[in-house]
Amino acid sequence: MFSKGTAWLIDSARTSVGLLLALAAVFKLPQLLTGAISPSWWVLVGVELGLGTWLVLGVAVVCASALAAMLFTAFSLINAFFLWHQVPRCACLGLLPASPAWMLPIDLAALAFSLLALAAQLPRRSTLLLGRKT
């Protein structure tokens, strides 16, 4: 479906999305440990760190990409809502200052990359499992 160069670009994009998730989780840790944000954020940090590592490792990419696309759809919706309500800052990147106006395009790009990674993996998997392209 994709040329070798395009496939490499898609793999790089998937790795970048994974690193972004993992870094966002790491930058939230100091705030969690000092009690600056609610302990319920541990769930999000766990999901971000786990999924980020999974994407970087490149194992079972179909599942990882689908979950990443789901997560970034939710993030995009939330940031669009914040932007609409003129919320100046979000805790998206933990310690790093971030605003919904910056994070919304980043989330949408990550969503597009995740869907692209999913599209790139689906035909290959079918070929492997069924021995022919579907």
Next chain:
Amino acid sequence: MKRFVTIAVLVLLAGSAAGGAYLWATVPVKLSGPDQVQLGPRPPEARFQTTLTFRNDSWRSVRIEDVYFC
């Protein structure tokens, strides 16, 4: 291609549902009527200028209108 579109639509729907549920759970309750907040004794410097500090533990922004010191 058809399978990808199906999965993509399901993923987008699930993500939207998750984001919507988060917003529904955390959206602030809109207060109606005059809300009075007891801030303690008036600080001496309040006559001209003072700083009110709120600990805002979520994304919610706080709008302050018509502050009176009694």
